[in-house]
Each structure stands twice: as C-alpha cells, then as structure tokens.
Amino acid sequence: MTEANGQAELEVTISNVQGLHARPVMRFVDLASTFRSSIRVLKRSDGKSVDGKSPMEMMLLEGVKGTVFGICAQGPDAKEAVQALADLVNSRFGEE
Amino acid sequence: MALKRGIGVSAGVVVADALVLDTAETRVPRRTVAAEQIPHELDLVDRAFAAAAAEIANERQELSKRAGNELADIFGFHERWLNDQKPRKEIAQQVESRRYSAAYAISVFMRKYRRRFQEMASPFLQERGKDVLDIERRLLHHVGGEARQELSALESPVIVVAHDLTPSQVVMLEKTKKVLGFATDAGGSTSHTAILAAGLGLPAVVGLEDITAHVSSGDTLVVDGMHGVVVINPDASQRAEYDTQAAHLLEVKATLGELRGLPAQTRDGHTIELLGNIEFPTEVAVCLEQGATGIGLFRTEFLFLQDGPPPDEEAQYQVYKSAIEAVGGHPLVIRTMDLGGDKCHTGGAWEPEKNPFLGLRSIRYSLQHLTMFRAQLRAIARASLLGDVRVMFPLISRIMELRQAKFVLNLVKEELEESGYEFTRPLPVGVMVETPAAAICARELARETDFLSIGTNDLIQYTLAVDRGNERVAQLYTPADPSIIRLIRGVVRDGGRCNAKVSICGEMAGDPLFTILLLGLGLRTLSMAAGHIPVVKNIIRCITMTDAEKVKRRVLSFETEREVLNYLRVETRKVWGDL
Numbered sequence: 001m002t003e004a005n006g007q008a009e010l011e012v013t014i015s016n017v018q019g020l021h022a023r024p025v026m027r028f029v030d031l032a033s034t035f036r037s038s039i040r041v042l043k044r045s046d047g048k049s050v051d052g053k054s055p056m057e058m059m060l061l062e063g064v065k066g067t068v069f070g071i072c073a074q075g076p077d078a079k080e081a082v083q084a085l086a087d088l089v090n091s092r093f094g095e096e
Numbered sequence: 097m098a099l100k101r102g103i104g105v106s107a108g109v110v111v112a113d114a115l116v117l118d119t120a121e122t123r124v125p126r127r128t129v130a131a132e133q134i135p136h137e138l139d140l141v142d143r144a145f146a147a148a149a150a151e152i153a154n155e156r157q158e159l160s161k162r163a164g165n166e167l168a169d170i171f172g173f174h175e176r177w178l179n180d181q182k183p184r185k186e187i188a189q190q191v192e193s194r195r196y197s198a199a200y201a202i203s204v205f206m207r208k209y210r211r212r213f214q215e216m217a218s219p220f221l222q223e224r225g226k227d228v229l230d231i232e233r234r235l236l237h238h239v240g241g242e243a244r245q246e247l248s249a250l251e252s253p254v255i256v257v258a259h260d261l262t263p264s265q266v267v268m269l270e271k272t273k274k275v276l277g278f279a280t281d282a283g284g285s286t287s288h289t290a291i292l293a294a295g296l297g298l299p300a301v302v303g304l305e306d307i308t309a310h311v312s313s314g315d316t317l318v319v320d321g322m323h324g325v326v327v328i329n330p331d332a333s334q335r336a337e338y339d340t341q342a343a344h345l346l347e348v349k350a351t352l353g354e355l356r357g358l359p360a361q362t363r364d365g366h367t368i369e370l371l372g373n374i375e376f377p378t379e380v381a382v383c384l385e386q387g388a389t390g391i392g393l394f395r396t397e398f399l400f401l402q403d404g405p406p407p408d409e410e411a412q413y414q415v416y417k418s419a420i421e422a423v424g425g426h427p428l429v430i431r432t433m434d435l436g437g438d439k440c441h442t443g444g445a446w447e448p449e450k451n452p453f454l455g456l457r458s459i460r461y462s463l464q465h466l467t468m469f470r471a472q473l474r475a476i477a478r479a480s481l482l483g484d485v486r487v488m489f490p491l492i493s494r495i496m497e498l499r500q501a502k503f504v505l506n507l508v509k510e511e512l513e514e515s516g517y518e519f520t521r522p523l524p525v526g527v528m529v530e531t532p533a534a535a536i537c538a539r540e541l542a543r544e545t546d547f548l549s550i551g552t553n554d555l556i557q558y559t560l561a562v563d564r565g566n567e568r569v570a571q572l573y574t575p576a577d578p579s580i581i582r583l584i585r586g587v588v589r590d591g592g593r594c595n596a597k598v599s600i601c602g603e604m605a606g607d608p609l610f611t612i613l614l615l616g617l618g619l620r621t622l623s624m625a626a627g628h629i630p631v632v633k634n635i636i637r638c639i640t641m642t643d644a645e646k647v648k649r650r651v652l653s654f655e656t657e658r659e660v661l662n663y664l665r666v667e668t669r670k671v672w673g674d675l
Contacts (some may be wrong), residue, residue: 018417019398022173022224029176047321055176056183059228060212064223065407092414 001084006037009077011044013044013068022062025094029055031088039085044068047062052085097329100304100569100662102112102279104324107627108299109350110255110276111335111340114317116308117258126196137191140198141184144239152234153265166378167295170288172232172264179485183209199239206232218492227288230262249599250274255317259308263288266404270296279307279320279326293321293561295534297349301326322607322628325463328368340669345631356387358378360633365641368615370633371427371623373601377415380422387633390426392549392623393488393601394419397470400433400440406468412475416439420483427484429549429623430468431528432501432570434458434490453563463500473508477523486524488549493531502544528601529587530554537589542596549623550587554600556580573603576660581651609664611672616648 001010014020032039034053039052045068050057052071063069069089073081079086089092122619152175160168170374183205190201210232213225247620253276256269260282266289269275276299277363283289283302286449293300299321308427311317311328318327328339351484360368371392372383380391393512399415400406420428437446449455461468490499502525509519529535530551542548552575557564559580564573574580584600591598599621604610606624607633615636622632654660 015411017411023169026172026176046502051182054171054182056209057176059173059224060221065411066405091602 001028001079001086004078006076006078007070007072007074008082009070010082010086011068011070012086014063014065014089016092017065018095018096019065019067020061024095025058025061026055027093028085029053029058029084033083035052035073035077035081035084037073037078037081040072040082042070042072044070064080097327097331098310100307100310100328101307102301102307102324102326103284103290104297104301104321105283106277106293106298106300107322107631108277109295109318109320109322109338109343109345111298111316111318111330111342112253112255112276113462114257114311114313115250115254115275116311117256117261118314120494124525127200128195128368129197129523131195134192134195137196137201138188139197140239141187141191141202144198144202144235145178145184147238147298148234149175150189151238152178155264155434155615156648159267163295167292170292173227173468174264175230175232187329199236202235203232206235209415223288224649226260226262230264233437233543235263242436250395253398255279256321257307257311257317259290263292266292266296266298270298274349277321279304279311279317279319281305281308286468300356300439339399340434341469344669349630355630355633356385360387360632360636362615362636362639362641362644364642366615366620366641368636369599369621371429371601371621372629373606373623374419377419377422380419384423384426385627386629388626388629390484391419391423391428392599392621393580394428394430395437396431396433397608399441400435406440406471409471409478412472415486416475416479417482420485423483425483427486429488430479431488431490432459433462434528437461453557459489459492459501463497463504466504469504470508472491474512477509477512477519478517479507480523481517481519486526486547487594488526488528488547490528490551491530491554492527492541493533495537495544498527498541498544501574519574530558530602532559532583535559535587535659539590539594542591542594543596545596547597547599548587548591550584550598550600552580552584552600552604554584555602556604559583574657574661575602575607575610576664578652578655578656578657578660579631580615581660584619585617585648585652592618597621607630608632608635609661609668612639612644612667613664614648614653615639615641616644616651635668635671 001008016024040049042049042050045078050061071082148488149207152171156168156171157176187205190196190205210225213221213228230537253274256275260280261278268444280301280302281304290302301319301321303326303537304326307326316329327521349521360370369386371390372388373393373452374380374383374391375398386663399412416430433440436452436455438448438452453485456672470516479485492498524546526547526549527541528551529538529548534541538548556573556575558578560572562569562572588598600614600619601623606628611632649661651660
C-alpha cells in the first residue's frame, strides 16, 4: 500500500469467476460507505475512475476475473478503508 | 391456430386471453417551468426518490418473505441506487439550471444514464441496463409522468404478452393475481426475469422473438412454460386438452408441499432415484427443496463462457466446493466441459468449423487441450475429497476416448497424491451416452465405467439427424420416435449386464409424459430440472412397475411416434386422473 498525508492506495485484481456482478458491487459500496474518507476506484486498463461509495457510478464499472483496479482513499481513515476494501475483493467478496 | 416456440423458463400450463403490453417507450412531455416553480419541482424530485426507495424496500421485504433472500437480492441494487445522493443531485441541478419540470429532468437524466449501459459491448452491462430501466420506470411512476397500465383493474385472468419484462414488472404482475403467465419476445433462461418467474411459480416462455407481432389483446393464448410453447387461438379440441392439463397441473401443485418429504416410490415398492440438473451451484438448493436426492448433472459450461481466460484450477475448485457443500452428502455428478471450440477456445484465433455440432467439441476438445482438461480434472479430483462426487465425460463416441480421458484423470490423481492428497475411495467415472455410437456400443463402454447417463437431447438429434433449432425440421425431433426408445432399451440392458448404473438426464427424463415408459424400460435413476421433480414424483407414486412394463411392451409394438405419443397421453392422463 502506498500512503502519505491521509491518502492511501492499493491495487487489487478481481478473482471471482463471475467477475463484478451486482452483488459484489453492492458489498463494496456498502463497506466503502462505512468509512469517512472519500473512496475512488480506478480501472487500470482504461483509466476510468468512479466514486466507490456511489451505486450509480459503481454500476458503470465493469470487471471480469483478472481485471485490475486501484482503490484510493483520502481522509482520516484512508489506510483502514483501503485495506478493508482490498480484503473484500481478495476474499472474492465472500462468494464461491 | 399458430404455435410458437421459445424458451420455457417457468413450468405450468395456462390458458387465457392475451393482454399485450404497450411496447412504446414512455414519453414525458418536455416542460420547462417558471422560475418560481423551481422549489416545487425540486420537492417533487425528492419525493419521487423517497417514495420509490420506500416502495422498493417494501417490495424487497415482502418478496424475501415469500420467496427467499436470494430472489429479493435482485432488487438490492435498485434500493441502493435510489438512496444514492448523486443521481438526485444531478437531476436537481438540471431542474435549477434549465428550469426543467421534475418529470422531464428525471426522464432525461435516466435515459442518458441508461444509454451508457446499452451502448457498451458487454452483454453483462446490457443486462444492467434493464435494471436501470426498471428504476427509471419506478421513478417516473412516482413523479406522475407516466400513465401506468391499470392491471389491477382487470376483471378476468389474462396472459401478458410483451417485448420484454423487467424484474419489477414480473413481481407486479404476479401480485395482481389476475395475470396467469407471460410470454415475451426477448429474454433468456438466466435473466432475472426468468429466475423471478420460476421462483414465484408464474408460467412463462421467453425468447419467442416476435410473439408481439403475432398476438393481439383478446386472442386466446396457451402458455406451456415447461416445453416453451405458446399456442395462439387453439381450436376447440386443443383448448379442451390444454384446459385439462392446466387444471391437473394446478392440482399437482397443490399437493406439492406434502410430496416433498415423500419418497419417489411406485405403489408396488420400487424406489426411483430422482436427481437434479444444474448449471450453477446456487441451483442445488432449489433441487433439494423440490425433492431431489442429489445432482445427476452439473453442467460446468458457465465457467468457460466468460470473457477472458478460462478459470484456473483453484477457481474451479471453489465452484465445485460450493456445490458439494450445498448438496450435503448427496451425490454430485460433475460433467466436464461440453462446449464447441467456437465457444470456449481462448489461445489464439479459432477457425470456424462448417459443422461445429460434429466438430471439435466437448471431450474431443478437452483431449486436445490437455492444460485446460487437466486443470478441470484436478479441480474435480480435489473436490471429490469433500463429498460423494462423480465425474462424467460428455459426447463419448468410442472406447478410446474414454480410455484416454480416464488415463488423464488417473495421471492427475497420481500427481495430486504425490503432493499429499489422499484418495480414500475411488472417484466414480461415467459417460454421457449421447451419440448413436455410444448407445450401440454401450456394453463396451459399460465394462469400463461406473455409470452411463443417457443424454437424450443430443442423442435424439444425432440419431434422427435433426437439428432441433432448424425451424424447417424441428418438428421431426421427438423422444417418442421408436428408434430412440429402442436405443434407450438397449443401453439400459447393456449397462445392466455389465454392472454399470444407467441413468437418464436429458429433457425426456423430466417430461412427465415419458415417466411411465422410462420406468418400464428399466430406468431407476432420472435426473431433471428442479421444476419437474414434483410432477414426475407424483406420477411415480401413482403407478406400479407392472403398469410401467405393460406400457413399455405396448409402446415397443408401435411403428410411429404419433401412436406412441397418443398412447402415452392416455396412460399418463389415467394416472393424473387418480389424484
């Protein structure tokens, strides 16, 4: 994780067989919303960046197994947020 | 009278007048408001969001009570979306800066947002576009910009016909209690719409392509959600037949609850094993709930149908593991990849075959792509340590293929043993009998396998030389053809002589019309889609094996499919009549 001045970032790879379907996205948004920091999710392959707490924007995010994303947080609990969200992705969102 | 075929996604037969839902996109009149009106319109926006969010939270709760959390989860996303501040803020911004009316601002924003999904190449995201349309409709309804069809004001029952239906619409239709079923142009068997229809017990046929062009409101319609058939304006005798079927199916449904815990046993004490066919691990629960005592066919194709590289051994293992955990000690038959190269090939370009159906597919493809095959077999072998797992090879057409596949499996098991895995019991191996070659040489195959499973769908196509997807000849496809019945008899006999267990897992296995015959032919294990289990079990419990054998002898004396079908209809109706 890279971190400095209330900002933290981690890279994750989607490992779900079904990719980023509706339920994982919901879980991500729910978890992100529990942190005070602002959260952004960046898709490495096309530079698309969305607000990780917004279902509207997250719904536009597409990811299949193998897609790489960067999770960025800015704020007082940035480090915890990024770690927690990365853990969620890496645990295949608790599915499978 | 016209007959249309589509994809049956929810079993049941219903007969009623058609009600064709308007397919035109709802248009909201462009309206700008005077500056003083803006606060009022902003308030309308807020209230529309709040009302829509509350409504869906309610529906979700209700649905969860009636049909479980998984179904209700389909609306989880809608709920969160409606509670998101972003869309609300952007729409409010349009009202303020452009003086749009609340309805128009919502309409413009939602349409633009929805287009972003529909324009994306991925079918994945396009499905999401449907969810967005659902949210859009709900919002517009609450802001008052749309005249909704008053379905609750219906006096007599109807069958709804539409281009497509969103999940919310299905829930709404079912609630009216006046909509008996539906038929749509679009849609597939795994869409949320289909899942909801099946979960709510609403007979439905989708993927009809152009049913809306052939039906007018008021036409008499028959929807057979099991066979994927829609009949438009049946003649009097057909109507009577379908009415009877519909009535009987309702009776059967009514005794479903009691049936669940009862064994699939004939009146004279023969127990039949009823298993389920699944495509995803999540379906195991439904099968067990419907009375299956295991899974006779776990199709693994979905793993190989996604974008990107095929899932590695670990990913597959996790999927098989979740299936075994769900099946709780019952048997689970996992079939190896059964796709054509055009669907699953990933390393480099795939030269299209002129005849993929007779080409490099299924086991042939696997045997020529050992990395992929070994990964799947390793995952299955590891999974077999967790429960009663059996592996099945599709499309086997010669003994050498079986031997090669078993060789690779044994190699894989040895490797695993070297790394410390302990196989305390043998992993049963079986073969799908779906080519005429396999059926004719069933005895040779049976000597070297633990079980044979008759895959009637492909067996019928290959044997009768018919492509059931080709409209010109589709009517020639039938399980009732004497050649098929003799083939099945032969496989059962050969398998039995060589101590291989013989089962059947094609659509024919779940078709109640053939249950008595299949039992008479000697089959004792039938594997089918969850929805068919209760009906088939019902029939089994009403007959004796003596009846079944008599039916078999009579059927074998017929020369035409027509005679076979007529006779089976009479015999099956006799049984249902006893309910």
